Amino acid sequence: MFNMSQRFSVSAPGRICLFGEHQDYLGLPVIAAAISLRLRIEGEPRPDRQIRISLPDIHQTESFTLQSEIPYDNQRDYYKSVINLLQREGAVIPSGYDIRLTSNIPINAGTSSSSALVVGWAYFLDRLARTAHIKTAAELADLAYRAEVEEFGEPGGRMDQTSISVGNVIYLESWPVPKVEALKPISGTFVLGDSQTAKDTLGVLKHVKYGMLEAVRKIREVNPGFSLHTFPAAQADEFRQLLTDDEFILFKGNLSDRDILLEAKTLLEKGNVDPVVFGNLLNRHQINLREAKRISTPKIDRMIDAARNAGALGAKINGSGGGGCMFAYAPDNAEAVAEAIEREGGKSYIITIDEGVRTELV
Numbered sequence: 001m002f003n004m005s006q007r008f009s010v011s012a013p014g015r016i017c018l019f020g021e022h023q024d025y026l027g028l029p030v031i032a033a034a035i036s037l038r039l040r041i042e043g044e045p046r047p048d049r050q051i052r053i054s055l056p057d058i059h060q061t062e063s064f065t066l067q068s069e070i071p072y073d074n075q076r077d078y079y080k081s082v083i084n085l086l087q088r089e090g091a092v093i094p095s096g097y098d099i100r101l102t103s104n105i106p107i108n109a110g111t112s113s114s115s116a117l118v119v120g121w122a123y124f125l126d127r128l129a130r131t132a133h134i135k136t137a138a139e140l141a142d143l144a145y146r147a148e149v150e151e152f153g154e155p156g157g158r159m160d161q162t163s164i165s166v167g168n169v170i171y172l173e174s175w176p177v178p179k180v181e182a183l184k185p186i187s188g189t190f191v192l193g194d195s196q197t198a199k200d201t202l203g204v205l206k207h208v209k210y211g212m213l214e215a216v217r218k219i220r221e222v223n224p225g226f227s228l229h230t231f232p233a234a235q236a237d238e239f240r241q242l243l244t245d246d247e248f249i250l251f252k253g254n255l256s257d258r259d260i261l262l263e264a265k266t267l268l269e270k271g272n273v274d275p276v277v278f279g280n281l282l283n284r285h286q287i288n289l290r291e292a293k294r295i296s297t298p299k300i301d302r303m304i305d306a307a308r309n310a311g312a313l314g315a316k317i318n319g320s321g322g323g324g325c326m327f328a329y330a331p332d333n334a335e336a337v338a339e340a341i342e343r344e345g346g347k348s349y350i351i352t353i354d355e356g357v358r359t360e361l362v
Contacts, residue, residue: 009042010127012120012357014105015112015163016192016318016327019261019285022208022293024157026216026228027175028258031183031265032163035192036354039103039116041124042362046096053079053099066093076154078114081147082122089143091129106194106347110319115160118148123357137356138180141165155205167356171265184271185353186278188331191312192349193303193341200322207246208293208321212254215239215247233259253292260285279313279329286316295321302344304328310340327351 013034020030046052049066062079064070068087070080083093105113122144126134134140144161148154162172162180169186173179219226219239233255240248264281267273286304290296296304296317304315304326312328319325326346330337338348 007042007044007362008127009040009360009362010120010124010357011038011040011360012116012123012164013038013167013354014116015160016190017159018169019264019281020159020257021285021289021316021318022295022320023254023257023261024159024172024174025155025209026212026254028228028254029171029173029261029265030157030159031169031171031261031268032159033169033186033353034163034167034356035111035190035351037103037105037111037192037349037351038354039101039105039113039120040360041099041101041120043097043099043124046098048096050096051079051083051099052096053101055101057102066096075152076114076148077152078118078148079121081151082118082125082144085143085147085151086122086125086129086133089133091126091131091133093125093128094130097128104349106192106325106349108198108324109194110199110317110321110324111192112160112164112319115144115148116164119144119161119164119357122147123359127359137165137167138162138178140357141180142178155209163356165356168353169268171268183265183268184273186268186273186329188275188329188352189334190351190353191307191328191330191334191337191341192318192351193300193307193326193328193346194349195297195299195303195323195325195346197297197299197323199320199324201320204295204320204322208250208295211247212250215243215251218242218247219251228254228258231255249292253288256292257285257288260288275313275329275331282314282316282329283308286314289317289321293321297321297323299345300324300326303341303346306340306344307337310336312337 052063141162169183171181307328311333312330315328341348
C-alpha cells in the first residue's frame with residue numbers, strides 16, 4: 001500500500017497478437033506481446049469517498065461514490081466493476097481519489113485499450129487498498145478478466161489481460177486451464193498501423209468463431225474423439241464432404257495457424273531469433289487471416305503490402321479484424337515502413353516490445 005498522501009501513477013501497455021489470432025476461443029494457444037504504447041493512470045487522494053476521473057484525451061469526465069457494491073450505469077462499466085470485484089475479495093479502498101487517465105493506445109483498433117484500462121485500474125486500486133490482495137501478475141490478469149468479461153457476460157479469452165499484466169512476449173494456453181509461459185524477447189522495432197476504421201468484432205465473430213464451432217460440431221458427430229489440438233493438418237481432406245466450402249476453408253486455416261504458432265514458439269524459445277524466419281511466420285499467418293478467416297480489409301491489405309515493399313520482414317492484421325490495426329516487423333527500417341503505411345491512409349506508430357503494467361512514482 002502507498003502512503004495515501006502520495007501522488008502516484010501506474011501505466012499499462014497495449015498488446016499485439018503475434019500468433020494464434022482468432023484461436024483462443026477455440027481452446028488453442030496464442031502468442032502475444034505487450035507494446036510500448038501505454039495507458040497511464042495518475043491520481044491523488046481526496047478527503048471524501050468520491051472517485052473523479054478526468055479523461056482529457058476524449059474530453060470526458062466521470063464520477064461516482066465509493067460504496068460496498070456500486071451499481072452499474074451501463075454495459076462495460078469497468079471503473080466500477082474492478083472496484084466491486086476487489087471489494088468482494090476483501091479489499092478496502094480507504095478514500096476517494098482524483099484520477100487523470102491518458103493513453104496513446106489506439107481505441108477500438110485491436111490493441112486492447114479496454115484491457116489496458118482494466119488491468120491498469122485494478123493495479124492502481126490494489127496499490128491503494130489497505131491490504132494488497134493481488135500478489136502476482138497471474139492474479140491480476142484473472143481479476144481483470146473477471147471484471148472485463150465475466151462481470152458483463154461478454155465473449156472473450158484471457159489473452160489481453162494476461163499479456164498486459166505479464167508483459168513482454170507470452171505463450172498462453174487457455175484450455176483445459178490457463179497456463180502462461182514467458183518467451184524470449186524479440187529485439188528490434190515493429191510498426192503499428194491504425195487503419196482508422198473501427199474493427200467489426202461482432203460481424204467477424206459471426207463468421208469466424210461460429211462458423212468454426214459449427215465445423216467442429218459436425219466433425220465430432222462422426223468422430224467424437226476429434227481434437228483441434230492434435231488432428232494432423234495433412235489429413236484435413238477427410239472431412240471435406242462433411243463441411244460447407246466456407247467451413248472447410250476455415251477448418252484448414254485454423255489447423256495451419258495452430259501449426260504456425262508451434263513453429264513460432266519453438267523459434268522464440270531458442271532466443272536470438274532469426275528476423276527473416278520470424279517475419280515469414282507472420283506473413284504465413286496473415287495469408288490465413290486474409291484468405292481463410294477473411295478478417296482483413298482492402299485498406300489493411302494495402303497497408304501490409306506497402307509495409308513489406310518498404311522493407312518490413314513480415315506483417316499481419318492485429319485483433320478481431322474488419323478494421324482496426326495491422327503491424328509490421330521492421331527491425332532495420334522502421335521509419336520507411338511507417339511512412340509507407342501513412343501513404344496508404346494509416347496512422348503509424350513505431351513501437352517495441354515492452355514490459356507489463358508497472359508503478360510510476362511522480
